[in-house]
Amino acid sequence: MDRNQITKWLKAPAKMANKYSLHAIYFCTGCGIIEVPPVITARWDAERFGVIPVATPRQANLFLITGYVSIKTLRAIIRTYEQMPEPKYTVGFGSCPINGGMYWDSYNTIKHLDKYIPIDGWIAGCMPRPEAIFIAVTHLWTLIDKEMANGYIRYRENYKSYRRNQELALGKLEWPPLYPVSDESRGNKQ
């Protein structure tokens, strides 16, 4: 952990600040959320690393997708992800977002979450232990250092295909596109 190295702070303050102040949106996505309370309380103290849960996506920059993703939850996950300010990082936690996991042939779950929102890192397991969340965080630090944690940039550049996947899975979406999807400028101001 290079939080004490002042020269690195002076050279790239954005990177260092993004690394050591990862506020996670406290959204209990699936069954894996049971591993998170021990992480943020006294047993495995995540606040040492700067990771605390916050109440709304507007204040967050880390999204932990813990567990399986049903169709209903996918709506909420996409909405929450779009409301987070950039730069933002997502970590898929558990086997279900990777390839469906235990629910590989269910009619109601999403098998590959990467088609709908961009994921920066995966942690396999069913469920991984709480220490795996720390592994995810340190792995994310390495990615941020190497500037490979650019899920949000991928989302912005390939928004058309992401939106098409979302519409295929969920039907008509009530919210307008986050970035313009065609030549006429529709949706929110950029």
Next chain:
Amino acid sequence: MSLEILLIIAFGGAPLTYLFGKTSEKIRDFLAVVISLSLVAFVACLYGKSMEKTFYLGFFGLGLVLRLNVLSWFFAITISVVGTLSIIFSLSYIKGREKTDFYFLMMLLVNAAMLGIVLAGDLVSFYIFWEIMSWSAFLLISYNKGPALAAGMKYIVMSIIGSVCFLVGMLSLYVSFDTLNISQIASVIGSASSGYILFILTAFGIAFGIKNAVLPFHTWLPDAHSEAPAPFSAVLSGTLIKMGTYGFLLLLYVIVGLKLFLGLGRGLLSFHSILCFLGAVTILIPTFIAMLQTDAKRLLAWSTVGQAGYIILGIAFGTNLALAGGIFHFFNHAMFKALLFFAVGAVEFRTQTRDLDSLGGLAKKMPVVFIGTLVGICALIGVPLTSGFVSKWLIYKTLILEGSPFLAFFALAGTWGTILYSYKLIHNVFLGQLPEKYKDIQKSPFTMQLPMIVLSLAILVFGILPGIPLKVINAIGTSFGFESLNITLWGITSETGTLNTINIFSAVLVAAVLSWLLFRLGAKSVSVSQEDSYAAGAYTPTDKYHYTAEFYNPLYRMTKPFLRDVIDGFYYWIASSVRSLAGSVRRIYSGDVGYYVMYIILFLTVLIFVQMRWKIW
């Protein structure tokens, strides 16, 4: 340049407008505005003069006198300006309703009567103009049919009770001193006994207290002000109530004089402390009631009762700072209450409702009205840089330094209550989510925006440069015999701590610039629509995502047992007792001639018996 011409223009213009209105609407509108503006110009030209002129001799041997001094001038300019702005506002507001000629006639008549009151030099002309004002106000309050009729009835009954008390006091003064000229009474009243002075103070005090809505007499105000048409509510709250203030000023400072007034009674039981206490209670309780209202105009009406308490407290307290604060607060209150009533009227004009539970999000649709409300609310609370701050600061300072911390506590706690209800007003009408049915409303018309812009500018200018009105108010204070305050353009300097608005203004400006620079330091923000708000993962449901109903519900639940309207209930009990008493008296008239014959025979019997026994005749 004489006062009779002023009153002739004012009183003559009203029926003239009515007659022209029968022919053409445009001429009537134009004439109404021209008359009001000419009155403003006339009064402005009279600045600095003082005169006293008997204009009619031979009213039962009394002369009717018109008089102008600094106090009258200050009130006259406020009345004429607020009246003019109301008439400009009414041009669009009243369009399309029935009986608009009558409306303009009454508006001009009310303004003329109020000008007459402040220019009156003797009690008879005061009374005549007072009655004209009360009656024309009654007719105008009942202009919208429906609940306005009951509200108007309540108003006129209480006003008549006040007028009767006034008449009693006036007649007793005539019997004691043989004159009704105000300056002559002022010179001879020192010879009266203190019991008599107390009686005069009580009689006139009830009359002016009812008009000024001091606490036990305030119950007519919420109904009357919320049911009147919006421009007239502005005039009612802004200037008509303050005729009671003018009356108190005349009574306490001109007629009775400060030394006599403070010398009455002893300790806590004197008229002075009772009046201060009533003023303080009038600040606190209506402010709490205002927080819990759901009708925008009723909220503003209760707020008027509360602010009138500040004025009475300032006037009754008796030091020159308190007097200056009270009179300046009258001026400020006229401005910002008129502004707020105009704003609520503009919203009502476009959305046809004033229910706070169903409006919302109109800030982007009606930006001028929103900014006007914002300035009005900041002035109401007393945010520094608005004129409300200066007047409230003066009142607080003198209350604290003269050693009445309990009165100061009432005044200061009233301010926080003011913040609560002002925020409720602006949040439920302008902030929050825009309901679907108001998505297509247009902005308010220009004749409605103009008075709001003028008043907002005036509030800001007088907040930054309070010396301009304070100079006039200081002259009023010295005319009552106080020593003069050191007024500079930016505030007041005195040994007990200065008020320097330029310091505060520059500090806030610099701090705002610094914060803005800090704000720009961050990454640029994206502008989103109101539907893109946090809704726990769902897309925000339209029309269901606005928290307006029961805005202060926890407070309401806590204070509901203590806030039953006992005073109003008391008055209704008196009214129903009188009605039942009259009902039982009515049974004497049974319509049967036999009963009448029996009454006559019985009465003759009693008379004969009395004559035979006690031989009276």
Next chain:
Amino acid sequence: MVVKITQIILSPILALVVGVFFLGLARKIMARIHWRYGPPLIQPVIDMIRLFYQKSVSHGSMFDLGLILSLAGSIVVVLFLPFGGIAPLSGSGGLLVILYIMLLAPLGMALSGGQGANPNISIGISRKLILGLGYEVPLLLVLLAVMTRYKTISIMEVVIAQQSTGWSFISFPLFLSGLSYFLILPAILGLRPFDVSSAPQEISSGPMAEYGGKYLALATIEHAFVLFISIALFVNLFLGGAANPAIFFVKMLVVFVLGLCINAVFPRFRIEQAVKYLWKWPTLLAFLGLIITLAVRS
């Protein structure tokens, strides 16, 4: 003149440093009370740097301007508060001006949040204002007792008077007022049990629900200033102020740590429980203090 300008520039910067330090200290001490390690003391600074680099959303111009107004109000109040020997603008009206400008901060935040079009924000603001009404009643009684006792409305004079007569907190007529002020201090600071207006679990952090990026950073700076102002006012009026900033800082530290210990063990009151508490014992104590002060004065 030069001294005054340096004081004017130095005062908000020192207040910000102290406030941010208190924010970090709060998290560290809470963590240690919970038997864990906690973040480093400069964690709020790291958070703020990160927040300034994030792109946020804005709901309109009132959203921005309200926040700027609230921050401006807090900076101006700091200028009027003596901090040890540093007291730039303490001549102009003193305590009354502070009472007035102190209400610019919640008002600005209320106006800004109102445009967020989110009922969580509206509920948070209505709770904040009701709580303000709750603590304002005893606070006014306490401040009036102080003003009556020392016959002044300038804080600097209160500080100087205490240097000869001892701390107000332990002096005869004002100890009740001091006790009452200490009892309502958690409400003014927004610590538990009175943090009902920004309850993260219930109303998703109340007025800050739509604040992201630089808005949240400014709101955090605003919170730091509010911490500084509230504790500095208490230290100035009741603990004797100080002749130099270092001793002042030590006194503030002691008060803040005591408040944090209360914060660590209490749950959150509901809003009507909070207001009922604030209007019961602290108001009674403050009222008695005011009566005794009035009686002693004559």
